[in-house]
Amino acid sequence: MPPEFNLLAITLMLVLFLLWKLDFIATILTLKNLRPELPEEFQGVWDDEKYAKAQHYERAQARFGITSSIYSLTILLAFWTIGGFGWLDTLVRAWGFGNVVTGLCYIGLMYLGSWLISLPFDIYHTFVLEERFGFNKTTRATYIGDQIKSHFMMALIGLPIMALILWIFYSVDNAWIFAWLSFTAISLALTYLAPSLILPLFNKFSPLEDEELNKAIQSMAKKCDFPLTEISVMDGSKRSSKSNAFFTGFGKRKKIALYDTLIESQSTDELVAVLAHEIGHFKKKHIVQRLVISIIQTAVMFFLLGMATNPETAFGSLLYAAFGVSSGAIYVGLVLFMIVFKPISRVLSVLMNILSRKHEFEADAYAAKVQDTPEHLVTALKKLSANNLSNLTPHPLEVFLDHSHPPVLTRIRALQAL
Numbered sequence: 001m002p003p004e005f006n007l008l009a010i011t012l013m014l015v016l017f018l019l020w021k022l023d024f025i026a027t028i029l030t031l032k033n034l035r036p037e038l039p040e041e042f043q044g045v046w047d048d049e050k051y052a053k054a055q056h057y058e059r060a061q062a063r064f065g066i067t068s069s070i071y072s073l074t075i076l077l078a079f080w081t082i083g084g085f086g087w088l089d090t091l092v093r094a095w096g097f098g099n100v101v102t103g104l105c106y107i108g109l110m111y112l113g114s115w116l117i118s119l120p121f122d123i124y125h126t127f128v129l130e131e132r133f134g135f136n137k138t139t140r141a142t143y144i145g146d147q148i149k150s151h152f153m154m155a156l157i158g159l160p161i162m163a164l165i166l167w168i169f170y171s172v173d174n175a176w177i178f179a180w181l182s183f184t185a186i187s188l189a190l191t192y193l194a195p196s197l198i199l200p201l202f203n204k205f206s207p208l209e210d211e212e213l214n215k216a217i218q219s220m221a222k223k224c225d226f227p228l229t230e231i232s233v234m235d236g237s238k239r240s241s242k243s244n245a246f247f248t249g250f251g252k253r254k255k256i257a258l259y260d261t262l263i264e265s266q267s268t269d270e271l272v273a274v275l276a277h278e279i280g281h282f283k284k285k286h287i288v289q290r291l292v293i294s295i296i297q298t299a300v301m302f303f304l305l306g307m308a309t310n311p312e313t314a315f316g317s318l319l320y321a322a323f324g325v326s327s328g329a330i331y332v333g334l335v336l337f338m339i340v341f342k343p344i345s346r347v348l349s350v351l352m353n354i355l356s357r358k359h360e361f362e363a364d365a366y367a368a369k370v371q372d373t374p375e376h377l378v379t380a381l382k383k384l385s386a387n388n389l390s391n392l393t394p395h396p397l398e399v400f401l402d403h404s405h406p407p408v409l410t411r412i413r414a415l416q417a418l
Helices: 007-032 048-081 084-093 099-132 140-171 175-197 211-223 260-265 268-283 286-308 314-322 330-370 375-387 396-402 408-417
Strands: 205-207 228-234 245-248 254-259
Touching: 007 048, 007 314, 007 330, 007 396, 048 084, 048 099, 084 099, 084 330, 099 140, 099 330, 140 175, 140 330, 175 286, 211 228, 211 268, 228 260, 245 268, 254 260, 254 268, 260 268, 260 375, 268 286, 268 330, 268 375, 286 314, 286 330, 314 330, 330 375, 330 396, 330 408, 375 408
Parallel strands: 228 254
Antiparallel strands: 205 228, 245 254
16 A cells, blocks of 8 residues: 555654754854864874865765765665655565564565665765775775674574564563563673674684783773783784774673784873773763663564554554555564664764763773873874864754764863873
């Protein structure tokens, strides 16, 4: 049946457009907020040429983001208005499989279509935009290999999870509770297993050979009573010249991975400062807080999903009619719900970003305290921002909407105030 432009359909279309418009305004304001003069705090680390390059990079990223978002929204609305969701449901149901297999076919085809639509933009971003500014180190062979591995892992892990969720919704009363519990348990297991089973498929992890740096990191971990069991170097330069570091592991087995690009650009004291910042997240219970919030958010999402996938409820009947789906199939409802959930997810992400920025300030302060000076972290942040061509003056609206970290200039001034 053709889509019915009922109250839900009109409201959702309007909200999706307003969200796009809000992001567009934030991007334009950030571009207008670019300043030709290098902030005084970055003198000596940045130079005028790099600062000008960073602003060109910001403009290029903005143009790319606006273009890709217009493209994605247009494709979604076009597929919706021509009845694509109902047409695809009719197609896969004609194949005669059971509900779970039919659902996997439907969701798999939606995933394939989404990937094909986004692929040209991903290729352009990697091999044109990032290449133009000297970041891209990904070869065509590496890119193709990453794509194959990603889809293989999606099939190996994603299909069984999706099959389980569909089976629960088709077979169990109060399905949202059991789906939530199952999804949470699997997510925690994957988080634990990913560092040893999944990440090595994409990157090489080697023991840290720099004895001075190793001793300094171990000394800081001991000082902070942090259970560090492994320090490794990741070949981040295989794909990009940008720098980063991250922790993995649960309980008493914590591991740190340093990008090789980070080690090349930072001194020992600066690297230890970055480590101390990450330890700060652990000591301040930030990771536990985010984990608990994530589990609660997932519970709310599955509860709403249970309502959305039931065509007998008022909301469910409106949802299926709005997208032109006559079967009331649960697997279609799951896909439709993810579209309806976008505005809610956007609000939740803004709230999580507010909390995340607060956590970053707290972790910065912890690092400054345990090193007895904020200067090492300050210089580390300056170098990171220079290496990554960070925007030093993003507009407050963009920061509010999208930034999980405070602007680097704000962080530096807060550290110096200590």
